[in-house]
Amino acid sequence: MPELPEVEVVRAGLEPAVTGARVLHVDVVDDRALTRHDGPAEDFAERLTGRTIAAAVRRGKFMWFPLVSDGSDGGARPEALVAHLGMSGQILLGRGREAAKHRRILIDVQPGGTARDGSPEVPVELEFVDQRTFGSMAIDTMVPTIDGAPAGSAGAVDSREPDAMWRRAIPTQVSHIARDPLDPAFDDDRFVAMTRKRSSGIKRVLLDQGVVSGIGNIYADESLWAAKLHFDRPADRLPRADLHRLLAEVRSVLGRALEDGGTSFDAQYVNVNGQSGYFSQRLAVYGQQGKPCPRCGTTVVREAFMNRSSHRCPVCQPAPRQRRR
DNA sequence: ATACACGCCTGCTGGC
């Protein structure tokens, strides 16, 4: 499932192909891939065709591609192509490839650079594939970030164009999403303060993209195991030190998953070249029910929480004493 | 304000 590490792998893979590229043609194969777009498919295609992409940016599980203003709006309303992979979304790079079974949108772009032999680069296709259609794309207007810091991770461009106009702007529909733990502008103390105001279980807070973004069910379970915390520990009763420790484990887990190219269980999650990641081999508890805890050997269990499954070690992560609510 | 159930969707699995 695409969570922060998987989305970052995709963003990084797209970056060299789309930075400075011009959109040649847009083909919306399935309108359901535009649930985040405020308008019909024709509007989406019209607003994207002919535009130049400035960069590939990510915050949490959202990606966006700032569009260079074409001058018609005087630059007053900067726009971006927004993409969320949902449960099963993929963005594949290729040229003249056979349509994937669940192809939803095809975007032809003309790369902005030149090949090594000096000739102009040949057009490339961005194929948005999504089996379960929880993901979608949109053209959205951008608004300034409230803290004035760069809106998200933009890879190499972070150092190359630190003051580009789009750096401190964020798509409207992403503006309510909190920064992710790998963002240099992430405010640890703010996270701790927000968390300690919540009465719900700590896992619910970890999954709340308005508090901290990028974490899904897999990395929530892995981080809680690493921090030795039960998923239903009331967030407002956790000591500050525990929350800072949890945050450190979250960063460690996300960082290691990123190094491994993300987590793939099947063909659901792949990078822009269709390849799987390897972090699934290092999962301690997620999907490991019935197997020994890597730390103490106790059998890992799977339990229902928040209408989804949670995995934990009964010894390392004991249930809270007091019954909540 | 926060909490939480629900719908969206397809493919796979397990039980009968």
Place this chain on the structure above:
DNA sequence: TGCCAGCAGGCGTGTA
């Protein structure tokens, strides 16, 4: 063998 319920899960929305 075939059928169908159950499950997977992020996010936006609606309700209390």
